[in-house]
Amino acid sequence: MHPRSKFFEANATQALRQPSLQAALKQLEQGFVAGRAACYEALPEFEALRDRAEEVLNHTLENLDAYLLEYEARVIETGGQVHWASTADEARRIVVDICNQAGAGNVIRGKSMIGEEVGINDALEKAGFEVTETDLGEYILQLAEEPPSHIVAPAIHKTKDEISDLFHSRHRELGYHERLTERSALVAEARQVLREKFQQADVGITGANFLIAETGSNVIVTNEGNGDLSSTLPRVQIVTAAIDKVVPTLEDASLLLRLLGRSATGQEITAYTTFTTGPRRQTDADGPAEYHVVILDNHRSEMLAGELRPMLRCIRCGACMNHCPVYGRVGGHAYGWIYPGPMGSVLTPVMLGLDEAGHLPNACSLNGRCATVCPVKIPLPQLLRTLRGRQHRRRLNSRTARMGLSIWAWIALRPRLYQSITRLAMSIMALLGRRQGRFRRMPLAGGWTRVRDLPAPQGSTFQAQWRQRRQQ
Amino acid sequence: MAATATTVTGAREQILNRIRDALGRDTDEIDIAALRARIARHPRHIEPAFDESPTQRLCAKLEAAAASVARVDTLAEVGAAVENYLQGNDLGRQLVCSGDALLQQIEWPPSLDLQRRVPLGADSVGITSALCAIAETGTLMLISGQQKPTSLNFLPDHHIVVLPLDQLVMRMEDAWDRLREEGAGMPRSVNFISGPSKTADVEQTVEYGAHGPRCLHVILVG
Ligand code: SF4
Numbered sequence: 169m170h171p172r173s174k175f176f177e178a179n180a181t182q183a184l185r186q187p188s189l190q191a192a193l194k195q196l197e198q199g200f201v202a203g204r205a206a207c208y209e210a211l212p213e214f215e216a217l218r219d220r221a222e223e224v225l226n227h228t229l230e231n232l233d234a235y236l237l238e239y240e241a242r243v244i245e246t247g248g249q250v251h252w253a254s255t256a257d258e259a260r261r262i263v264v265d266i267c268n269q270a271g272a273g274n275v276i277r278g279k280s281m282i283g284e285e286v287g288i289n290d291a292l293e294k295a296g297f298e299v300t301e302t303d304l305g306e307y308i309l310q311l312a313e314e315p316p317s318h319i320v321a322p323a324i325h326k327t328k329d330e331i332s333d334l335f336h337s338r339h340r341e342l343g344y345h346e347r348l349t350e351r352s353a354l355v356a357e358a359r360q361v362l363r364e365k366f367q368q369a370d371v372g373i374t375g376a377n378f379l380i381a382e383t384g385s386n387v388i389v390t391n392e393g394n395g396d397l398s399s400t401l402p403r404v405q406i407v408t409a410a411i412d413k414v415v416p417t418l419e420d421a422s423l424l425l426r427l428l429g430r431s432a433t434g435q436e437i438t439a440y441t442t443f444t445t446g447p448r449r450q451t452d453a454d455g456p457a458e459y460h461v462v463i464l465d466n467h468r469s470e471m472l473a474g475e476l477r478p479m480l481r482c483i484r485c486g487a488c489m490n491h492c493p494v495y496g497r498v499g500g501h502a503y504g505w506i507y508p509g510p511m512g513s514v515l516t517p518v519m520l521g522l523d524e525a526g527h528l529p530n531a532c533s534l535n536g537r538c539a540t541v542c543p544v545k546i547p548l549p550q551l552l553r554t555l556r557g558r559q560h561r562r563r564l565n566s567r568t569a570r571m572g573l574s575i576w577a578w579i580a581l582r583p584r585l586y587q588s589i590t591r592l593a594m595s596i597m598a599l600l601g602r603r604q605g606r607f608r609r610m611p612l613a614g615g616w617t618r619v620r621d622l623p624a625p626q627g628s629t630f631q632a633q634w635r636q637r638r639q640q
Numbered sequence: 641m642a643a644t645a646t647t648v649t650g651a652r653e654q655i656l657n658r659i660r661d662a663l664g665r666d667t668d669e670i671d672i673a674a675l676r677a678r679i680a681r682h683p684r685h686i687e688p689a690f691d692e693s694p695t696q697r698l699c700a701k702l703e704a705a706a707a708s709v710a711r712v713d714t715l716a717e718v719g720a721a722v723e724n725y726l727q728g729n730d731l732g733r734q735l736v737c738s739g740d741a742l743l744q745q746i747e748w749p750p751s752l753d754l755q756r757r758v759p760l761g762a763d764s765v766g767i768t769s770a771l772c773a774i775a776e777t778g779t780l781m782l783i784s785g786q787q788k789p790t791s792l793n794f795l796p797d798h799h800i801v802v803l804p805l806d807q808l809v810m811r812m813e814d815a816w817d818r819l820r821e822e823g824a825g826m827p828r829s830v831n832f833i834s835g836p837s838k839t840a841d842v843e844q845t846v847e848y849g850a851h852g853p854r855c856l857h858v859i860l861v862g
Contacts, residue, residue, distance in 0.1 A: 192843070199844045213688045220685050233659045234670050238679070246826070252652040304850055305841035321841065328843050355839060355847040362851065363761050382679045383826040393794050393837040393852025400790045400829070411655065416675070417682040422812040426688070433840075437777040439705070440852065441832040452828050453789035454758050465655045473662035 169287060169315045171520050173504030176527035180498040188327045189499050196324070200490040203434015204541065217427055222545045224420050225481040229472065235381045235414050236463070242384025246446030248459035256286035259464045263288055263373065263406060264295045266460050270404045272297060272370035278388065278395035279303035280375025281319055281484060282408040282464055284506040285519070288373065300365040302394040304358055311338045317500030317508065320432050320486035325499055328354070362394070372398035372456070376409035377483070378424065379461075382417045385445040386461065389428060389438050396442050405447070405456040410464045412480040418443075424483055427543035432485040467519050475554045479514050481544040488538035488548055494531050503528060510538040510548040517555050522564050529555035530565075572612075590629045598627040684813045687776075694775035694808050695860070701778020705835030706848060707856040714861065715742075718802055719749045721859050722767065725800060726752075729855070735765045736796060739787025742769040743802065758789045759796055766796035766853075772807040772818050773858075777834055780858065781815045784829035793831050799853040801833075805862035 172179060183189055208214050228235055240250045251266075253259035259282075267275060275297045277283055289310070292299045301310040305323035309316060311334050316322030323331075331354055336347040342361060348354050374395050376386035386407045388395040399405050415421055421443075429435040448455030471479055489495040489509025500508035505525070507515045513528035529552040538548045559565050560573060579586050601607055601624025610617050628636075660666055690697055699709050710721050726733060737743055737754040748754055759766055768788065770780040780801050784790045793799060809815055812832070819830070837852030848854050 195844050199840075211688055213686050216686050217688075224685070230663065231670060231675055232663070233656050233667055234672055234675050236656070236659075238675070252655050254651045254654050258651055302851065303841070304839045308841065321844065323841050324844065326842075331842055351842050351845060352847050354842055355850060359849065359851060366851075367761055382682065385826060385830075391837070392839050392850035394850070396790070396794050396831065397851055400794065411659070416679055418816045419682045419684050419813055422816070423685040425812070436701075437779060437832070437834045439833065439835045439838055441779075441834075443826070443830040443832075445826045445828055445830075447828070448784075449828050451786040452784050453786065454791050455784060455828050463655075465651075465658065469655060469658035469662050472659060 169284070169506060171505045171516075171524055173516055173520065173525040173528060176502060176504060176531060179502035179504060180531070183498040183502045188330075189325050190497075192325050192327070193496050193499055196490055196496065200321075200433055200486070204431055204487060204490070205434075207430035207434050207436065211430070214430075217423065218543055218545055221424055221427055221543060222481065224415070224423060225544055228415055228420075229412070229477060229480055232411065232414070232472065235416055236411060238381040238416075239379050239384060239414050240463075242381065243446065243459075243461055244384075246384050246459075247449075248384065248446045248461060251460060251462045253286075253462055253464045254466075256464070256466050259286040259408065259462050259466070260288060260291035262462050263408070264291055266404065266406055266458075267292065267297055267371050268295070270371055270458065272404065274365065274369045275299045275371045275373060276365055276369040276398050276402065277301050277303075277306070278372065278374035278390070278398040279306050279322070280373070280408055281506065282375050282410055283373060284316060285410075285466065286408070286464065288408070300362070300369075302362050302365065302392075302398055303390070304355065304392060304394075307358060307362065308334065311335070315501065315506055318486060318489065319484055319507065319511075325501065366397050366401050369398075369402040371404040371406060372400075372402035373406045373408060374398050376407050376413050376461075377428065378421045379409055379414040380416075380418060380421055380443070381414055383443075383445055385418075385443040387421055387425075388442045388444070389425070389440070390442075391433075391435075391439045393440050396440055399442070399444050400455055403456055404458040405444070405460065407444075407459075407461045408464065409461065410466065411468050412482070424544075428483055428485055431487040431541065431543040471518055476514065476518065476551055478546045479511070479518075479551055481546055482511055482515075483544055484511075485543055487541045487543065488546075491537045491541050493533065493535060493537070498531075503531075510552070511546075514548065514551045514555065522555065522559050522562065526559055526564050529553075529559065587629070587631060591632065594625045594629050595627060597625050601625070682816075687811050687813065690776065694810060695805060697775045698773055698778050698808060699860070701775075702835065702856075702858055705778060706838070707778075707835050707858055709858045709860060711860045715746055715804075718746050718859055718861060719752065722800060723749055723751060725798075725857055725859075726765065729798065731765050731798060734763075735767050735800070736763045736792060737766075738768040738789065738792055740769050740785075742804070743767065746802075756787070759792050761795060763796045765798045765800065766792045767800040767802065768792055769802045770807070771822075772809050772815050773803050774809055774812055774815055774832075776811045779812070779832050779834040781819075782831045782833060783819070783827040784831075785827060790829040790831065793833060794837075794852040797849065797853055798855045798857065799833075799836075800857045800859065802859045802861065805860055 378387040447459040495509040517525040606621040736759045836856040839850035
């Protein structure tokens with residue numbers, strides 16, 4: 169996908185004017201957010217699980233090279249092949265090569281964010297393969313030629329009407345002529361269409377929620393069962409996964425599974441959780457003859473080195489975006505790439521560069537709701553601040569912003585001066601705003617006052633009031 | 641293809657080296673033996689407590705996930721329970737059946753046409769047993785094998801699972817131990833199934849039967 173993160177402001181403005189998107193985003197609150205809250209209430213061990221998950225993942229990251237090698241050895245022992253890719257480009261080439269060697273015509277995909285990250289569909293289509301997404305949400309987006317707008321519910325922004333039109337126009341060539349309006353009928357038609365794709369496919373490409381060093385397995389978590397059919401029916405299975413997906417043991421995966429579904433959709437467990445290990449054995453009745461894993465780095469080892477390391481704990485549950493007031497207003501497409509919301513505001517600048525995605529770390533009020541719900545305790549606001557710092561040091565933000573911040577920092581480091589300036593400013597503003605109690609316009613705060621009034625301060629500063637209260 | 645092979649090996653070393661640099665140490669500075677020992681010990685973590693009896697919990701969780709549950713006392717009654725289900729749902733008399741030992745033991749009524757094979761897209765009912773079931777989450781654990789095609793768990797519209805209650809365990813960790821006890825290593829596929837296939841991709845509203853079975857029916861024995 170061609171990134172559009174540079175245009176965050178314009179994208180966001182546009183998103184705010186889309187009533188159907190706004191309705192879908194509101195529903196998020198009643199769906200995923202309420203679901204997670206109910207799970208949280210029902211499980212007294214939730215916080216303990218979060219602490220342990222953080223510990224286990226930190227341990228894994230500290231020994232990442234060793235665990236990856238253990239994992240690789242187990243995959244090879246069970247008859248699979250491991251391919252390593254430093255960059256998205258390498259990953260694309262490896263996948264295309266495997267499909268070429270397999271003499272494949274049709275390729276099916278189970279939902280995978282790594283597939284989106286490296287742009288596998290484009291590469292395969294350019295190489296002449298027919299690619300079909302099998303996750304219903306991803307399939308809808310493939311027909312609509314749109315990127316996902318949520319990492320768990322990719323087509324969350326699409327209305328039923330839009331889907332009806334889409335199926336009506338795109339399924340006609342397959343012999344379906346009726347425009348369906350019932351939700352169940354739409355799901356049934358997609359099931360039928362995709363069943364045929366499953367049967368014709370030579371290669372199935374899936375992602376991995378986890379890779380297990382103990383056994384060389386990959387784990388796929390779905391509700392639809394599409395990932396399972398994708399990894400069972402085709403002759404060749406390709407798993408695309410990043411280096412940060414490895415965990416040591418089956419028990420470690422079980423720990424994380426207790427958090428994943430609850431945090432993502434408010435489910436204790438999804439309908440299907442599948443561990444796949446190598447190609448079919450001689451004694452197996454079905455399954456693929458070839459099993460390949462493509463392990464991708466794509467800037468993750470860079471994150472491992474610095475302050476952004478905690479981001480590599482991410483299990484892609486989507487809770488941070490579900491609970492983000494910014495995502496909740498502008499939706500996923502505004503972020504301009506495949507990872508939206510708080511996690512995307514950390515990942516996108518790392519993967520595409522701060523030049524492209526510099527707006528994202530700033531599209532945050534640092535309210536901290538994301539970090540409170542993150543099942544693996546990633547301090548997202550802190551990581552966003554780290555990126556803002558980098559931006560400032562590399563002079564990537566606007567000159568005015570830089571100057572303003574430098575002046576503010578200079579003053580803030582001098583408490584006496586800071587206090588007298590704020591005291592003065594507050595009394596002047598209180599005086600000027602005394603009649604209306606609010607300002608319609610304010611120099612240097614045009615962005616704020618264009619859409620709302622600024623309440624006038626009461627006269628004394630926060631620090632002064634604090635001191636007064638302490639004395640009482 | 642030689643080109644790919646070189647890129648791949650090159651990338652492997654590069655990635656591993658970058659990781660070592662990032663962690664500020666060499667691989668020989670790691671205590672591999674300790675990591676392998678942790679894998680061999682595979683320590684368990686926090687296991688949420690619950691009050692209900694395991695059977696109660698299993699049934700409640702399965703039903704909450706829109707699966708149906710029937711209970712019989714002995715294996716001899718399974719055939720009739722299957723007949724019942726087929727009749728109740730107007731499903732004819734044909735089923736694709738996994739060849740696992742448990743189902744082989746059952747004396748099936750002559751009215752049923754059981755076919756032991758890999759299923760096709762058109763088959764509407766499949767029947768299997770499970771290695772075990774997990775009370776905590778209401779989950780069935782199925783593994784692949786000689787007579788146990790994985791596609792049987794996903795292709796037919798209706799999936800019937802026969803589960804003797806002595807194969808009920810408390811948690812996923814216990815299920816792993818069960819599997820380890822079998823001693824045959826990790827099967828090609830381990831499927832944890834906790835309900836029929838579903839999707840909420842159309843306007844965040846649940847619909848059943850997205851790709852896998854629309855209906856999951858569990859027959860508990862004992
Ligand atoms: S950052 Fe945390 S909350 Fe967000 S997707 Fe990753 S694991 Fe989930």
